[in-house]
Amino acid sequence: MLNIENLHAELEDDAEVKILKGVSLTVNPGEVHAIMGPNGSGKSTLSYVLSGRDGYEVTEGSATLDGADLLEMEPEERAAAGLFLAFQYPVEIPGVGNMTFLRTAVNAQRKARGQEELSAGEFLKIIRAKAKELQIDADMLKRPVNVGFSGGEKKRNEILQMAMLEPKMCILDETDSGLDVDAMKLVADGVNALRDAGRSFLVITHYQRLLNHIKPDVVHIMSEGRIIKTGGPELALEVEENGYGDLLAEAGA
Amino acid sequence: MMPRAKLKAQKIDAAEARLAPLILPKGGAWITAARKDAQARLLQMGLPSKRDEYWKYTDPRRLIADQAEAGALHDTGGETPVFDCIDRVKLVFVDGVFDAAASDAPELAGVEICQLAQAAQSDLHWARDLYGKLEARGQAPVERSLASFNTAYATQGVLIRATGKAEKPVSLIYTRSAENADAMLHHVIRVEAGAELTLLENGPCAARFNQVIEADIAAGATLHHVRAQGRDHERAGAVHIFAALGAGAQLKSFTLTANGALIRNEAVIWLDGEDGSAHIAGATVGDGAFHHDDTVFITHAAPRCESRQVFKKVLRHGAVGVFQGKILVEQPAQLTDGYQISQSLLLDENAQFLAKPELEIYADDVKCSHGSTSGEIDPSQLFYLRARGVSEDDAKLLLVLAFLAEALEEIGDPALAEDLRSRLEGWLKRHS
Numbered sequence: 001m002l003n004i005e006n007l008h009a010e011l012e013d014d015a016e017v018k019i020l021k022g023v024s025l026t027v028n029p030g031e032v033h034a035i036m037g038p039n040g041s042g043k044s045t046l047s048y049v050l051s052g053r054d055g056y057e058v059t060e061g062s063a064t065l066d067g068a069d070l071l072e073m074e075p076e077e078r079a080a081a082g083l084f085l086a087f088q089y090p091v092e093i094p095g096v097g098n099m100t101f102l103r104t105a106v107n108a109q110r111k112a113r114g115q116e117e118l119s120a121g122e123f124l125k126i127i128r129a130k131a132k133e134l135q136i137d138a139d140m141l142k143r144p145v146n147v148g149f150s151g152g153e154k155k156r157n158e159i160l161q162m163a164m165l166e167p168k169m170c171i172l173d174e175t176d177s178g179l180d181v182d183a184m185k186l187v188a189d190g191v192n193a194l195r196d197a198g199r200s201f202l203v204i205t206h207y208q209r210l211l212n213h214i215k216p217d218v219v220h221i222m223s224e225g226r227i228i229k230t231g232g233p234e235l236a237l238e239v240e241e242n243g244y245g246d247l248l249a250e251a252g253a
Numbered sequence: 254m255m256p257r258a259k260l261k262a263q264k265i266d267a268a269e270a271r272l273a274p275l276i277l278p279k280g281g282a283w284i285t286a287a288r289k290d291a292q293a294r295l296l297q298m299g300l301p302s303k304r305d306e307y308w309k310y311t312d313p314r315r316l317i318a319d320q321a322e323a324g325a326l327h328d329t330g331g332e333t334p335v336f337d338c339i340d341r342v343k344l345v346f347v348d349g350v351f352d353a354a355a356s357d358a359p360e361l362a363g364v365e366i367c368q369l370a371q372a373a374q375s376d377l378h379w380a381r382d383l384y385g386k387l388e389a390r391g392q393a394p395v396e397r398s399l400a401s402f403n404t405a406y407a408t409q410g411v412l413i414r415a416t417g418k419a420e421k422p423v424s425l426i427y428t429r430s431a432e433n434a435d436a437m438l439h440h441v442i443r444v445e446a447g448a449e450l451t452l453l454e455n456g457p458c459a460a461r462f463n464q465v466i467e468a469d470i471a472a473g474a475t476l477h478h479v480r481a482q483g484r485d486h487e488r489a490g491a492v493h494i495f496a497a498l499g500a501g502a503q504l505k506s507f508t509l510t511a512n513g514a515l516i517r518n519e520a521v522i523w524l525d526g527e528d529g530s531a532h533i534a535g536a537t538v539g540d541g542a543f544h545h546d547d548t549v550f551i552t553h554a555a556p557r558c559e560s561r562q563v564f565k566k567v568l569r570h571g572a573v574g575v576f577q578g579k580i581l582v583e584q585p586a587q588l589t590d591g592y593q594i595s596q597s598l599l600l601d602e603n604a605q606f607l608a609k610p611e612l613e614i615y616a617d618d619v620k621c622s623h624g625s626t627s628g629e630i631d632p633s634q635l636f637y638l639r640a641r642g643v644s645e646d647d648a649k650l651l652l653v654l655a656f657l658a659e660a661l662e663e664i665g666d667p668a669l670a671e672d673l674r675s676r677l678e679g680w681l682k683r684h685s
Contacts, residue, residue, distance in 0.1 A: 051640050052639075052640070053636050053640075054632065054636065074639065074645070075636060075639035075640050076639045076640075076642050076643060076644050076645065076648075078640075079639070079640055079641055079642035080642050085640055087637065087640075090637070091633050091634050091636075091637035093634050093637070093638075093652070093655060094655065095654070095655025095656060095657075095658040095659065096651055096652070096655045101638075101641075101651075104638075104643055104647070104651065105638075105641035105642050105643055108641075108642045108643045108644060108647065109641075109642035112642065144655075161641060165641065165642065
């Protein structure tokens with residue numbers, strides 16, 4: 001599914017700031033991987049570089065999705081190829097209705113994949129069902145994208161987009177940040193409902209608590225632009241217990 | 254800086270020189286009196302100068318020159334004209350001259366429609382109480398002498414009096430046939446107490462145009478005004494609407510401007526009665542040699558009135574947008590609710606937006622806010638849309654239309670709003 005090899009990236013405006021210093025990992029179909037690490041370790045940058053945000057220069061290495069070179073694609077092509085990033089800070093777009101936004105996105109991807117666009121009626125039927133599961137009411141669908149949404153509403157809206165777009169590879173960037181326990185559970189349930197043999201997840205988080213709800217198959221610890229340790233779910237518990245200090249010391253970081 | 258007296262003398266000299274070859278049009282007693290008064294006002298004020306503070310951002314020379322500059326006619330390529338989807342009474346002006354053959358019969362229940370050219374022949378007409386009167390009132394505190402010029406010399410226009418709720422809009426259509434036509438139109442609208450009228454205007458009008466609307470909106474009456482100013486590039490125009498609102502009266506005026514070398518739209522509004530409401534809005538798109546100026550002056554003279562000014566401009570390739578907007582709250586106008594926003598979206602580094610928002614408040618219990626911004630497409634919004642699979646071009650289009658949406662929301666009728674939104678979308682696609 002997702003194959004990252006020796007990925008190096010720096011800030012486009014300042015080549016001195018090297019953020020990714022050789023990241024390698026492979027996520028197989030149906031797997032859930034978690035990336036944990038202290039602040040500033042490069043976790044969010046990895047998600048931006050994979051999704052194609054401006055401002056970063058890849059200097060070495062590769063990232064492929066089902067063999068296709070992600071780094072050569074525009075952000076919208078990556079999305080059409082099946083990559084999805086749930087943003088840490090979902091962007092507010094005044095003047096664009098949430099429903100219009102979702103329908104435009106769904107149909108743009110369908111068009112890019114050579115599928116027929118959904119009619120207004122078909123779309124409405126699908127979105128109503130999915131919104132209900134995430135406790136997103138009709139008002140939230142009508143309002144401008146993320147404008148005036150609470151932290152929890154924004155994150156649920158991200159998961160709704162994921163559910164509508166049905167990507168193959170989902171990257172969740174700090175999806176738990178700013179959520180209370182109930183909101184986190186709702187978001188996690190939304191993610192778990194999407195788990196299947198053909199869909200993979202890369203869950204980026206600072207804390208272990210989200211991983212109680214979204215059970216990972218593999219846990220990576222990232223520090224200073226590299227993955228310093230990879231293990232099973234027990235690795236996340238170790239972080240919860242002892243913090244990052246011991247792991248970093250062990251890795252000589 | 255030039256001394257005030259010398260500037261004034263120059264402006265008066267310019268007016269005398271400009272009027273010398275012109276003859277005041279002949280007509281009945283009422284209009285002759287109004288024209289003479291207007292001519293006297295003009296000669297006392299002089300023509301505008303680019304040294305006037307009020308013309309700081311827009312050079313009026315092309316508007317006051319002896320001759321109109323010729324401009325190519327725009328080929329619409331068979332595109333459906335604006336408002337074609339709306340059932341309305343159409344009155345067509347070609348190069349600023351009424352074309353009866355191309356127009357509908359001026360018949361609409363509860364509405365009296367008469368051509369200025371015809372009314373001017375009689376010695377008495379209801380328009381006598383309004384023609385030139387609101388324009389004259391609008392000469393203080395700022396002089397708008399191009400409007401006096403219009404009152405004195407216009408021979409074309411329409412006089413509309415609504416006494417009931419008009420069942421369909423009156424639609425003024427301005428087409429062009431000559432490349433160098435110089436048009437002058439003067440309309441008078443009277444909406445009687447409790448009546449309701451929708452006035453539509455669309456089309457490029459002429460190579461140069463000077464238009465005045467005087468609107469008297471009586472107590473409890475409503476005037477909806479929606480206009481689209483055509484697409485021809487090489488045009489220059491000065492447009493004024495003077496509107497006085499009685500108690501509980503409502504005015505909604507929206508203007509779409511796309512293209513034009515120099516277009517100045519002025520709105521001068523008086524909220525004279527309690528609980529009146531005036532919304533003046535505009536959406537502007539300009540690419541290249543385009544200079545567009547919205548100048549708005551709203552006076553709150555009575556308590557509990559509400560006013561909104563919402564202006565949005567999308568500019569690229571050297572296009573220039575100007576906004577001068579003022580809310581004046583007079584001492585009796587307690588509990589005024591005034592709002593003003595002017596924003597530009599600059600699609601490249603060459604485009605320019607100049608804004609002068611002003612508040613002048615003499616009442617002590619009022620709510621007034623104003624804001625003006627100028628910016629580019631937000632890169633984080635663009636990335637968010639692209640990350641969801643929307644192409645860069647489509648994402649930009651969506652964001653630009655979202656930017657314009659607040660102005661379009663000021664159009665009361667959803668069918669009219671959708672018609673103009675789709676025109677803006679078409680323009681943006683052609684200019685992406």
